[in-house]
Amino acid sequence: MPTGSERMRLHIDWTRCDGRGLCTELLPDMLARDKWGYPVATKIAPESRSDLVVPVSRIDAARDAVDLCPLLALKLIPIERQS
Amino acid sequence: MKLRDNPLVDRSVDPPVGVARLFLAGREATHDAHLAAYGPLPTGGAGQELIAQLELSGLTGRGGAGFPAGRKARAIGGTSSLWAGSPIVIANGAEGEPRSVKDHTLLHNSPHLVIDGLLATAAAVGASRTHIYVPRDLIAGLRKAISERRDARRIVLSEAPDSFISGEASAVVNSIENGVALPTDRTARLTTTGLKGRPTLVHNVETLAHVGLIARFGANWFRSVGSERDPGTRLITLSGHSDRERVVEVPGDIPIVDILRSAGVSTDAVSAALVGGYHGAWIAATHLESRMSTAGLAPHGAQPGAGIIYVLGPRQCGLRATAEIVGYLSRESAGQCGPCRFGLPEMASLLYRLAATGFDKSLRRDLEATTRSVVGRGSCHHPDGTARLVLNALDTFSADVHAHLSGRCLHEARR
Amino acid sequence: MSEALWAFGRVSGIVTLLLFTASVVLGIITRSGRPLPGLPRFSISLLHRNIALTACSFLVLHVGSLMLDSYAKLNVIDAVVPFLGHFKPFWQGLGTVAVDLLIAIVVTSLFRKQFGARTFRTIHWFTYVMWPIALAHSIGNGTNGLSGWFLLIAAGCIVVVIAALFWRTSTRFEESAAARQGGIR
Numbered sequence: 001m002p003t004g005s006e007r008m009r010l011h012i013d014w015t016r017c018d019g020r021g022l023c024t025e026l027l028p029d030m031l032a033r034d035k036w037g038y039p040v041a042t043k044i045a046p047e048s049r050s051d052l053v054v055p056v057s058r059i060d061a062a063r064d065a066v067d068l069c070p071l072l073a074l075k076l077i078p079i080e081r082q083s
Numbered sequence: 084m085k086l087r088d089n090p091l092v093d094r095s096v097d098p099p100v101g102v103a104r105l106f107l108a109g110r111e112a113t114h115d116a117h118l119a120a121y122g123p124l125p126t127g128g129a130g131q132e133l134i135a136q137l138e139l140s141g142l143t144g145r146g147g148a149g150f151p152a153g154r155k156a157r158a159i160g161g162t163s164s165l166w167a168g169s170p171i172v173i174a175n176g177a178e179g180e181p182r183s184v185k186d187h188t189l190l191h192n193s194p195h196l197v198i199d200g201l202l203a204t205a206a207a208v209g210a211s212r213t214h215i216y217v218p219r220d221l222i223a224g225l226r227k228a229i230s231e232r233r234d235a236r237r238i239v240l241s242e243a244p245d246s247f248i249s250g251e252a253s254a255v256v257n258s259i260e261n262g263v264a265l266p267t268d269r270t271a272r273l274t275t276t277g278l279k280g281r282p283t284l285v286h287n288v289e290t291l292a293h294v295g296l297i298a299r300f301g302a303n304w305f306r307s308v309g310s311e312r313d314p315g316t317r318l319i320t321l322s323g324h325s326d327r328e329r330v331v332e333v334p335g336d337i338p339i340v341d342i343l344r345s346a347g348v349s350t351d352a353v354s355a356a357l358v359g360g361y362h363g364a365w366i367a368a369t370h371l372e373s374r375m376s377t378a379g380l381a382p383h384g385a386q387p388g389a390g391i392i393y394v395l396g397p398r399q400c401g402l403r404a405t406a407e408i409v410g411y412l413s414r415e416s417a418g419q420c421g422p423c424r425f426g427l428p429e430m431a432s433l434l435y436r437l438a439a440t441g442f443d444k445s446l447r448r449d450l451e452a453t454t455r456s457v458v459g460r461g462s463c464h465h466p467d468g469t470a471r472l473v474l475n476a477l478d479t480f481s482a483d484v485h486a487h488l489s490g491r492c493l494h495e496a497r498r
Numbered sequence: 499m500s501e502a503l504w505a506f507g508r509v510s511g512i513v514t515l516l517l518f519t520a521s522v523v524l525g526i527i528t529r530s531g532r533p534l535p536g537l538p539r540f541s542i543s544l545l546h547r548n549i550a551l552t553a554c555s556f557l558v559l560h561v562g563s564l565m566l567d568s569y570a571k572l573n574v575i576d577a578v579v580p581f582l583g584h585f586k587p588f589w590q591g592l593g594t595v596a597v598d599l600l601i602a603i604v605v606t607s608l609f610r611k612q613f614g615a616r617t618f619r620t621i622h623w624f625t626y627v628m629w630p631i632a633l634a635h636s637i638g639n640g641t642n643g644l645s646g647w648f649l650l651i652a653a654g655c656i657v658v659v660i661a662a663l664f665w666r667t668s669t670r671f672e673e674s675a676a677a678r679q680g681g682i683r
Contacts, residue, residue: 015268037678
């Protein structure tokens with residue numbers, strides 16, 4: 001289980017996502033919805049639109065999003081240290 | 084740093100001189116012809132040495148991504164652990180790009196070079212399983228090639244379906260494991276967890292052919308043609324100039340115009356060239372002296388990719404050609420990921436409207452917005468590559484865009 | 499004491515039925531992906547989950563109190579193995595069948611991540627089987643099952659669920675359907 005002190009990324013599994021939008025309600029500062037309903041990362045460069053770095057203050061909300069996604073399309077993954 | 088030649092090589096056969104390297108055994112070469120041309124493949128003890136030679140050689144992937152081959156092999160050695168299982172190496176000959184036939188040509192004529200590279204790589208990383216993943220029509224020939232040699236008996240031949248996406252690395256693994264050639268969601272690299280959870284190395288067949296030669300003749304030799312920044316040779320598929328494609332082997336960093344000239348294509352006959360593949364970029368006629376290498380093409384937002392060069396004539400509209408390509412790419416979407424599944428058809432539709440000429444000024448803006456919205460939002464890079472092509476086309480053909488939005492086409496006669 | 503347990507067993511049964519009815523409707527609303535006024539989608543999802551779990555709690559009270567009640571003669575076996583009961587074995591058995599289905603539904607729902615989306619979804623379809631069975635049990639087995647006031651309640655539940663089902667099977671049910679039915683080749 002992820003601990004509280006690690007930096008986490010919110011990974012979107014696009015093959016499961018059906019654009020239901022619950023994550024965009026729980027993380028409105030990080031995710032908006034496109035016209036087909038799918039989440040779009042706001043404020044992040046395109047390279048990491050599928051793996052969003054989660055600020056510590058938003059970890060709980062991110063956990064809720066992972067928990068409530070109807071398609072289980074979200075995962076919280078510890079960010080690997082670059083060696 | 085001094086480059087060491089491979090000390091294990093049997094020097095009964097001289098290393099190839101010059102640019103011609105991959106087809107020296109002749110057409111549809113048998114194993115005997117192959118051995119006569121290149122000598123035997125060194126075995127035993129070459130493992131770590133080969134990885135070092137690959138790193139020194141500067142060989143980059145010839146499948147599209149251009150990732151350094153040595154670094155990929157090195158990654159396998161670093162992450163394998165007791166419970167991860169022993170590595171697997173897959174030779175990827177799916178060649179999903181419609182305008183590419185170089186892998187097919189290579190597998191048809193020099194299969195033993197590819198097999199050599201596959202076996203050498205497997206030995207170097209301690210792999211216990213090897214696969215060759217190719218379209219159906221190549222399987223019989225490869226089976227015959229495998230049967231001609233004792234060291235290849237354990238190679239598994241897997242069929243690649245005829246789709247654009249079938250050659251994507253995670254689709255290759257998915258196809259072999261589950262029979263479904265569609266990309267999968269990945270949270271770890273294939274070199275960490277891939278086929279059956281084991282560290283997996285997926286290499287383009289041409290990359291492996293070069294490995295087969297480096298295993299014999301060393302990094303020094305590999306670097307003897309090409310340039311410092313783009314060593315060795317690569318295969319190019321040239322098309323659009325006639326009704327038949329043409330495969331040529333060229334040195335690294337060669338100016339595109341030289342490739343065209345060697346095929347008898349005059350630059351007057353070319354208004355633009357699509358370089359890299361359908362996820363590549365258009366180079367305008369005025370920039371054809373650019374070199375076919377990562378560094379040489381970077382200023383144009385392009386990459387050598389799978390070595391595709393598709394030329395457009397002066398009477399062909401680049402926007403129309405791009406629209407047709409994007410239409411194809413949208414139909415070839417795996418359809419698993421929303422932004423790609425819905426975004427690409429919309430991009431194609433807008434591009435077709437732009438290509439048809441019209442006065443809708445918002446077209447360009449809408450097309451750019453949709454295009455930028457799909458980047459990075461899929462489980463593979465299909466939307467990214469398509470977006471790159473569209474944005475590049477709007478840039479390279481900006482004069483055409485301007486003309487089209489005013490109701491005329493600079494190339495084709497108005498309907 | 500036995501009278502009280504008996505009464506409580508019946509009341510908790512009715513409450514369970516009402517809560518499961520609400521849960522089925524909320525589940526359908528959750529599936530539609532639509533919010534309600536004042537209730538964002540994630541709230542609806544949570545409400546569905548909480549009401550379902552509350553229904554389960556009342557179900558435990560319903561079964562528990564009837565086990566403790568000497569008149570009902572309900573034992574532990576009867577709670578999970580259907581049709582062995584003393585009192586109206588068939589109708590009571592239906593209740594047991596509903597409980598069996600519910601156990602699978604609840605376990606796969608609470609451990610959705612571990613079971614995987616596909617297993618969760620497949621088992622969850624059985625809520626459409628569980629609910630009518632529970633309803634039939636309440637009418638056939640309930641002391642007041644055929645009383646006018648209870649039949650009125652049951653009719654209300656049926657109307658609400660059928661209306662939700664009609665909506666569920668309509669073409670514009672999914673919120674995203676409209677936006678996506680456009681330009682797909």
